[in-house]
Amino acid sequence: MEFILGIGLALPITSATGVSVVTGVAQGVSEQQKQNADASNQTRMLKFHLDVVVDPGAGRGKGAELNGTIVTLRDDKMWIEAKSPITRLPLEMSHHPFTGFYVAYPDDDRPYTRGLVSTISVDPPMLNWIYIDKDTLEMKYASRSGSIAHHVGSYDWTSEEPENSRITFDEYEGFLAVEEKDGQWALYFDMNDDGLKEHKKGRKTVEVSLQRRVISEQETNKWGLAGEGNIGFKKTREV
Template sequence: MVIGVILGLGISLPVAAATGVGVVTGVAQGVSHQQKENEKAANANPESRTTKFYIDVVIEDEGSRSRGRGEVLHDSIVVVRDDKLWIEAKNRATGQPRREDSHPFTGFYLMYPDENRSPAERGLVTTIQKDPPMLNWIYVDNETFELKYSNRSGSIAHKVGPWDWTDEFEDSSITLNEWEGFLAVEEDMYRDENGNPRWALYYDWNDDGLKGRKKGRRTMEISLKRRLVENQEKNIFGVERNGNIGVTGFKTTREI
C-alpha cells in the first residue's frame, strides 16, 4: 500500500491498526471546523477555503512598479525557507520560483485547532517541502512581526490568524486580522546567490510601519495575491477542487 505522509499540523499522528491509515488530530479538527464554516457560507462562498494556492506579490501603486524596490518585488512569489517566508523572483514561463531549490508557499486555509482561542480562528498552512509533503502553520512572530512557519507546538503562542481573503475571485488578496498589512523588508544580512539582499515577509500588526522593529531596513507595502494550484486531486477527506487539502494518508505515530 502506497501511503503519503503529511506531518506538522497536529499534536500527534495516531495510526489506525485495521487500515494502516492514521488521522492527524490537528488536521481532522481543522477540517471539521472548516466544513462547518463552508456549510454556513455555501451560497455566498462558492470557493472553498481549502483550495490550494500559491502566493504572488504585487505592488498596487503603478508608479512604484517600474522603479527601485517596486521593480524588484512586483510579480514575485512567496517561498518558504529557514522557518521564514521570503519573496523571490518568479520564472515567468512556469510561475514557479526562479531559484530551483526554493519551495513556493503551497497552502490553504484551515481552522486552527486551539480550544483556548474563542472564537476559533481561521489559520493558514503550507507545505514546506516536496518529499514528504510536510505541512506547517503560518504565523506572525509576537516580537518581530515576521511571517514564519512551524508545527502546532511552535506556532500556538504566536499570532496564527484570523486569515481570509478580500473577495471570491481567483486572484483575490490575502488578509490577516481583516486587513492587508503586509510589508516586504530588506534583510541585508541574508543575501541571494548574486549577493543581493533578500526580502522577507512581515506584517505591520500595529499599523505603524514596524516602528521600533524596522531598525533602518528598507520596507515596502505589498499585496499578496492567491493563485490557485492547477489540477488538484481528490484526497482521503473526500474533497476535490472545492476543498482540496492535498492529503493522501499518514503512517506515523510521532508527535512533531
Template sequence: MVIGLLTIVSIPTIIGTSEAVSEQRKQNDQAKRSEKFNVAAACDVNHVRAKEEVDGRFVVLRDGKVTVYLSYPGDSFFLYLDHAPGGSERKSGHPFCGYYFQYPGADFEGLVSTISDDPPMLNWIFIDRDTRELKYGNRTQSLPNIAGPWNWTEDEKWLTLEDQEAFVAVEEEEGIWAVYYDKEGDLSGLPEKGKILDVQLERKLLCGVESKRIRV
C-alpha cells in the first residue's frame, strides 16, 4: 500500500518534469530559428568560371530579386558586388540577413530578411509562381506566391523550401547570377538563355557559431 501510494504521488512530479523539458526544448528551438544568418551559394561543377562566380558567393537582395554576387579582395565584409554588364562599374546589393518567422495566417514558417539598415526594414522571401525566381517583398506581394514552408536540413546547415533543396543559379547577364527554384528538377519554367547551375544555399550564422542541436 505504501509503495503504491508513493508511486501515485510521484506521477505529478514526472508529468511536471516532462512538461518542463518539453517547454525548454520548444524555447531552444524557437531561439535557434530566430538566429540571424547570411546565405552563401555552394555548387560543384567543372566549369571553372561558373564555379568561381557562384561557389562560396553570398546572396544579396537587389531590384526585388535574390542574386548571387561576386566578392572582391579588399571589399568590406558583407559587401558583395559584381561588374555591371559591359563595363567596370560595380552594382551593390543588400546582403541577405534573415531568419525564420511564422508566416501570418499559415501553419508554416516563412523566411524574412532585412532589405535596408537605415531605416531597418524586413521583407518576406518567396518564389514567384510564374517565373520561379526567388524574390522579396511585403506580405501582400508574397501572398499569391510560394512563401513557405522554409526550413533547414537535418544538420541545420542548408536551406530547404517545401522540404527540398531545389535551388539553381541562372546567369541572366554576364557575371550576374539570380537564384531560382527548380521544384520539379527538370528546369521547366526557367529562363532558356544563360548557364544554369544546381546550388545549395548555406546558412552562415552572424555570430560565427555553428548551429547545433541542444540536448535537454
C-alpha cells in the first residue's frame, strides 16, 4: 500500500499489517525541497481536466470526431472519450476524467523531474502518476513503484494562458490517439517522432493536443482534491 504524505508526494511503504515503514520518508523530504524550488509558479499546482483538440488537417475523416472529447482513466490506461456538452464531463459517467496537476517526481536516481498526477477515483480519492510505457508508448497511470521504470517526465505546458495551455512531454506535443477497437481510442506518445511506426500495428492514429481546463475552486472537492495545502489523499492500493 502507498499513501500521499503532504504536498511532497512522499510515498512511504506500509506493510500488510498496517505498520508504517520509514522507507521513502527521507526521499520524500528531499523531493519536497526540490518541489519548493519550482513552487514560484503556483499555477502549476492548479487542478485541471484534459480536453482533446484535433487540428483540422490532422483530423480528416474518422479522426475528426475526436475534437472536443475528454481524457479519461480506466483499466490502467488513458482514453479519449465523448464529452457531454452540458457537464463537459465524460458521457459515460462511470468513467473517471483526468483530474490532476504537476508535481515533482520523487526519485533520487533521476535529476529533478516534473511529473504529472491525477486522481483515478473519487471515493476513495486515490492518486496515481501519469507515465509513458517504455515498451508500448501507451499513456498509463500507476503508483510510484508501478511507474518508476517508465517515462515519468518532465511534463510541462505550452503556455500559462488557459486558452493556449496544452500539455507537453520533454517540451514536445507528441500525443497520438490510437484506435484500439472500433470507436475506442487510447492515448499514446510518439516518443520517437515516427508516427508510432513500430507500435501502431496497422491501427489508425490521429495527432491530438491535450488542452488544460482548470477546475474551479468550488469543483475541487468533487474530485477528491483539496483546494490548497495538504492534498489529503487516502491510501492508494498497490497494483
